[in-house]
Amino acid sequence: MAAMATTPSMKAAVSAPTARSRPSLLPVSSYTSLRSLSTRQVSLFLGRPLRQPLHPKPFQPSTSRSVQIVTATAATDSKPTVLVAEKLGEAGLALLRGFSNVDCSYNLSAEELCAKISLCDALIVRSGTKVTREVFEAAKGRLRVVGRAGVGIDNVDLQAATEHGCLVVNAPTANTIAAAEHAIALLAAMARNVAQADASLKAGKWQRNKYVGVSLVGKTIGVLGFGKVGSEVARRAKGLGMHVIAHDPYAPADRARAIGVELVSFDEAISTADFLSLHMPLTPATSKIFNEESFAKMKKGVRIINVARGGVIDEDALVRALDDGIVAQAALDVFTVEPPPKDSKLVLHENVIVTPHLGASTVEAQEGVAIEIAEAVVGALKGELAATAVNAPMVPAEVVSELAPYVILAEKLGRLAVQLVAGGQGIKGLKVVYTSARGPDDLDTRLLRAMITKGVIEPISSAYVNIVNADFTAKQRGLRISEERISHDGSPEAPLESIQVQLSNVESKFASALSESGDIRVEGRVKDSIPHLTLVGSFSVDVSLEGNLIFCRNIDQPGMIGQVGSILAEKNVNVNFMSVGRTGPREQAIMAIGVDEEPDKECLKKIGEVTAVEEFVFLKL
Numbered sequence: 001m002a003a004m005a006t007t008p009s010m011k012a013a014v015s016a017p018t019a020r021s022r023p024s025l026l027p028v029s030s031y032t033s034l035r036s037l038s039t040r041q042v043s044l045f046l047g048r049p050l051r052q053p054l055h056p057k058p059f060q061p062s063t064s065r066s067v068q069i070v071t072a073t074a075a076t077d078s079k080p081t082v083l084v085a086e087k088l089g090e091a092g093l094a095l096l097r098g099f100s101n102v103d104c105s106y107n108l109s110a111e112e113l114c115a116k117i118s119l120c121d122a123l124i125v126r127s128g129t130k131v132t133r134e135v136f137e138a139a140k141g142r143l144r145v146v147g148r149a150g151v152g153i154d155n156v157d158l159q160a161a162t163e164h165g166c167l168v169v170n171a172p173t174a175n176t177i178a179a180a181e182h183a184i185a186l187l188a189a190m191a192r193n194v195a196q197a198d199a200s201l202k203a204g205k206w207q208r209n210k211y212v213g214v215s216l217v218g219k220t221i222g223v224l225g226f227g228k229v230g231s232e233v234a235r236r237a238k239g240l241g242m243h244v245i246a247h248d249p250y251a252p253a254d255r256a257r258a259i260g261v262e263l264v265s266f267d268e269a270i271s272t273a274d275f276l277s278l279h280m281p282l283t284p285a286t287s288k289i290f291n292e293e294s295f296a297k298m299k300k301g302v303r304i305i306n307v308a309r310g311g312v313i314d315e316d317a318l319v320r321a322l323d324d325g326i327v328a329q330a331a332l333d334v335f336t337v338e339p340p341p342k343d344s345k346l347v348l349h350e351n352v353i354v355t356p357h358l359g360a361s362t363v364e365a366q367e368g369v370a371i372e373i374a375e376a377v378v379g380a381l382k383g384e385l386a387a388t389a390v391n392a393p394m395v396p397a398e399v400v401s402e403l404a405p406y407v408i409l410a411e412k413l414g415r416l417a418v419q420l421v422a423g424g425q426g427i428k429g430l431k432v433v434y435t436s437a438r439g440p441d442d443l444d445t446r447l448l449r450a451m452i453t454k455g456v457i458e459p460i461s462s463a464y465v466n467i468v469n470a471d472f473t474a475k476q477r478g479l480r481i482s483e484e485r486i487s488h489d490g491s492p493e494a495p496l497e498s499i500q501v502q503l504s505n506v507e508s509k510f511a512s513a514l515s516e517s518g519d520i521r522v523e524g525r526v527k528d529s530i531p532h533l534t535l536v537g538s539f540s541v542d543v544s545l546e547g548n549l550i551f552c553r554n555i556d557q558p559g560m561i562g563q564v565g566s567i568l569a570e571k572n573v574n575v576n577f578m579s580v581g582r583t584g585p586r587e588q589a590i591m592a593i594g595v596d597e598e599p600d601k602e603c604l605k606k607i608g609e610v611t612a613v614e615e616f617v618f619l620k621l
C-alpha cells in the first residue's frame with residue numbers, strides 16, 4: 001500500500017498500491033490459546049523469516065517504490081507442515097499430528113532436504129542431520145522453527161538460522177539420565193573388557209588371563225564438563241566408590257560441593273585422574289581440546305570415556321596416545337565424523353570400545369525427547385515463547401503478557417515513523433524513549449525494541465523481522481538503535497507511561513512530524529488496552545492506532561473538521577477517531593484522523609485541495 005504526502009510541486013501524490021501478499025501464518029483458532037496474546041503480538045514470534053539474504057549497507061528507505069505495508073494476518077485454515085527428518089518417538093509424533101501435517105522422511109540426502117524444506121514450517125532433527133546455511137536458504141523464508149530432538153545443537157548452523165529469523169529449539173533435559181547411564185555403562189565395560197571378552201568368547205576362545213580388568217573403587221575420575229550429564233555421572237561414580245573431581249569453568253562451586261565433588265583446573269583434572277569422562281559441548285573453545293599436548297599431561301595409563309562429542313578429541317592424537325600407552329583404553333560413543341570411516345584406526349584399535357552414538361538411545365529417553373521437542377515446536381509455531389530456544393532472547397511469559405498492548409503500540413509507532421520519512425539520505429539513528437514509573441530492572445524492553453525494529457524495517461524492505469533476528473537485521477542494515485528511559489512519578493502498576501520513537505537524519509514527508517531538533521518524532525500511550533498516538537512532532541494529539549491514519553496540517557479555523565469529514569463521508573470512508581492538536585487558537589493545527597477504510601486517490605486529492613490544508617499524509621498502520 002502506498003504512503004502519500006504532499007510534495008512542493010504536487011499537494012497530494014497518490015502512488016499505486018503494491019501490496020505484498022505475505023503468506024498467512026496460522027489458523028485463527030491456533031492463536032486463541034495463547035495466554036490471551038494478541039494476533040499482532042503473536043506475529044512477533046511468527047513473523048516470517050527473511051526472504052532474501054541481508055547485505056551490510058546503510059539503512060535506506062526506498063524512494064523509488066511505494067512504501068509497502070502489510071499487516072500480519074492469521075487467516076486460512078491450512079495447518080503448518082512439520083518435517084521430521086529423523087526417527088522420533090510416537091508420543092511426540094502424535095502431539096505434532098494434533099496440530100500440523102507431519103511428514104516423516106528419514107535418511108534424506110542434503111539435496112533432498114533442501115528440495116523439501118521450502119514446503120515446511122518446521123523441521124525436527126536429531127544429531128544425524130546437518131542443518132546448514134544452504135537448508136535455511138533453500139527454505140525461501142518458510143521455515144520458522146528447527147527443533148533439535150536432543151541436546152547438542154552443533155549440527156545446526158545457528159548463525160544462519162538467526163539471520164533467517166528461524167527459531168531453534170532443543171530438548172535439553174529428557175536424555176540426560178540416558179547419557180549419564182551410558183557413560184557409566186562404558187566406564188564399567190571398558191574397565192572389565194566386556195566388549196573384547198564377549199567377542200573373544202563368541203569367536204570360540206576362553207581367554208580368562210587376557211581380560212583381567214581394573215577396579216573402579218577408590219580410583220579418581222575426572223568429569224570434564226559438569227553440566228546436566230556430567231553431574232549425573234559424578235553422582236553415579238560416587239555411588240561406585242570413586243573419588244570424583246570435575247573441571248568446568250562455568251559450573252557453580254556450590255552445586256559441585258553439594259554432591260561432594262571437587263572443582264579443579266583442567267590441567268589438574270587431566271593429570272591426576274585415572275579415568276576421564278567427557279561431558280562438555282562441542283564449541284570453538286572445546287574443539288580438539290584433547291590433543292597431543294593434553295595427552296602428554298595425562299597420568300600414564302589413563303582411561304577415557306567420551307559420550308559428549310567426537311570433535312572435542314583430536315582422534316589422530318588419541319590413536320598415538322593409545323599406541324604409546326599414555327592412554328590405556330578409550331570408550332567412545334561419539335566421533336568427529338559419524339558414522340566414522342570403516343577403516344578408522346581409532347574404532348578398530350584393540351584398546352578401544354565403541355558404540356554408535358547411543359547415549360540418548362533408551363526407550364524412555366526417546367519418548368521423553370520426542371514429547372519435549374514436539375511441545376517446543378508446536379509452542380513456537382503458535383507464537384509462544386520457547387523456554388528452550390537457543391537463538392532468541394528468553395522473555396518470561398508474564399512479561400510478554402503484561403507488555404502485550406505496548407508491543408502492539410511499539411510496532412505501530414515504528415510503522416508510522418518510517419512512513420513519514422521522505423527518503424534520500426538513509427536513516428542513521430532510531431532512538432526509543434520509554435517513560436516509566438518502574439526501575440530499569442523492572443522493565444524488559446527487548447520485545448518492544450524488536451517490535452519497533454519490525455515496524456520500521458518491514459514496510460520498506462523484503463525483510464521479515466521477528467524477535468529472533470530483529471537486532472541482527474537492524475545491524476545489517478546499519479540502523480543504529482538507542483534506548484533511553486525517563487522516570488515518571490506515576491504508579492509503577494503499568495509498565496510504561498509512553499513510548500516515543502525518533503528517527504534522526506531524515507527528511508519528512510510531513511514537516512509537522514519533525515521535532516525542534518529535526519528528528520521525526522511520534523509518541524504513543526496505551527489507554528484501556530488500546531494503543532493511542534499522542535504526539536506527532538511537537539503537536540499533541542490523541543487518536544487510537546486502529547485502521548489507517550490521515551494527518552493534515554492546516555490553519556486552525558472553523559469548519560475544517562466538517563470539510564474534511566464531508567469529503568471522507570462522500571466516499572463512504574468511516575472516521576473512527578479524530579483529534580486536533582494546535583499551537584494556539586487560529587494558529588497552526590494538526591488533525592489526526594483515524595479511518596477504517598483506505599480513501600481512494602480522488603478522495604485524498606480533494607482533501608489536499610482544501611485551501612486551509614497546508615500538508616497532509618495518509619498512513620497505513
Ligand SMILES: NC(=O)c1ccc[n+]([C@@H]2O[C@H](COP(=O)([O-])OP(=O)(O)OC[C@H]3O[C@@H](n4cnc5c(N)ncnc54)[C@H](O)[C@@H]3O)[C@@H](O)[C@H]2O)c1
Nearest residue numbers: 152179225226227228229248250279280281307308359360
Ligand atoms: N552421546 C549422546 O547421545 C549424548 C546425549 C546427551 C548429551 N550429549 C552431549 O553431552 C554434552 C553435555 O550435555 P549436557 O546436557 O550435560 O549439557 P550441559 O550444557 O548441561 O553441560 C555442559 C557443561 O559443559 C561446560 N563446559 C563448557 N565449556 C567447557 C570447557 N571448556 N571445559 C569444561 N566444561 C565446559 C558447561 O559449563 C556446562 O556446564 C553435550 O556435548 C551433549 O551434546 C551426548
Ligand SMILES: O=C(O)[C@H](O)COP(=O)(O)O
Nearest residue numbers: 126127149150151152360
Ligand atoms: O546431543 C544429544 O542430545 C545427543 O548427542 C543425542 O543425539 P541423538 O538425538 O542423535 O541421539
